[in-house]
Amino acid sequence: MSPPSSRPAPRRLGLLRLGLTGSIGAGKSTVAALLRARGLTVLDADEQARLVTLEPEVLAEIEAAFPGVVREGVLDRAALAGLVFGDPERLTRLNAIVHPRVRTRMVALEEAAAARGEAWVVQDVPLLFEGGLERQMDGVLVVDAPLETRVARVVARSGLTREEVLARDARQMPGEEKRRRATAVLDNGGSPEALEAQLDAALGRLGVTGTAREPARPE
Template sequence: MSGRRHEVDGGVLRIGLTGGIAAGKSVVAQRLRELGAVVVDHDVLAREVVAPGSTGLAAVVEAFGPGVVGPLGELDRAALAAVVFADPQARERLNALVHPLVRRAADAREEAARAAFANVVVHDIPLLVESGQAGHFDHLVVVDAPPELRVERLVEGRGLSESQAWARLAAQADDDERIAKADVVLDGSGTVEGLRAQVDALWDRWLAEPVPAAHHDDDGAE
């Protein structure tokens, strides 16, 4: 765990999952969900907190102007991306608006999972390292793949130009920085089946660990 604080809270194993764009993180998240984990997808939450009519969307429009709103009052993600991926300061401004809203929503999802007696809660966070959350979990899992392969996937699978793809990679943490924070690094450069097998092996390791126990004060109260 490299000195990371080990959170043993209420018998729930808390996992942070991240990785560079197009490295294979979605494959890992889906397999963990299939194995029984509750996956809190922070990308989904990031969309929910800026839904039409939300205070989050109002804050984004105030910061970046009406040009980031689509014809139906929704956030125009392509227009916003064109701004923030070309301007690091604009990206920081967006993150400062959206990240606190997403964290509050994620906390609510985790509390619901605890109430349903979940054993493993996975927080799927694309910008986990960048947002300073690396020390918040029992284990931090990073999915890694070579940058050139990820650019190829973005171009072929998501229709981005090469320059757009490289800009998306540049907007995230340096790969070495991300890996340095990891407890586990999964290789996303091979097949989907191979990556899923790595997840299965990791899951078996987690199941073999002692179940985290709830914190108790000296007087015995939780």
């Protein structure tokens, strides 16, 4: 699915947004874990979309629009992806079902963070720039790594072929453009320690602080 929406989200009083994005295999999930370990609330757009598609009424709408993709009350994500991948009309139809509910969830989670007195919340969005969502952020972290490193990671964890990973990568905004638009770039082609040092330096420059500090478990 594409990003939830490029429509400006309401600004929560006293709450700043840090966008987190990166190309496939760059290590965005690892950085998200590090941010959580530093006491920051990380809102994962993909996770919220998955939760939305567990709701019976959403499943019913998806099945009505795409017959055969819900089997015994469970969404066949691979079958759905096969139908909408590369088909803008079908993708738009799917997004119209899912995205309003994802936005509602994300707003509620932001409100909860603001009520807890948090100064920053992280928006973890894979296609942040593609959806124009950087306009809603007060800073954007881009995680990057060399292409071959990224491809090897995805092949190892997903079972996708090299060609399939390259095809997915080609459909995203080029890494060079993401880096150009970023507030800070994290190079995840080296050691975990080097990544953490870059992250802490970037958070320091941006004045981003969390509420706790505990050891992370990088993926």
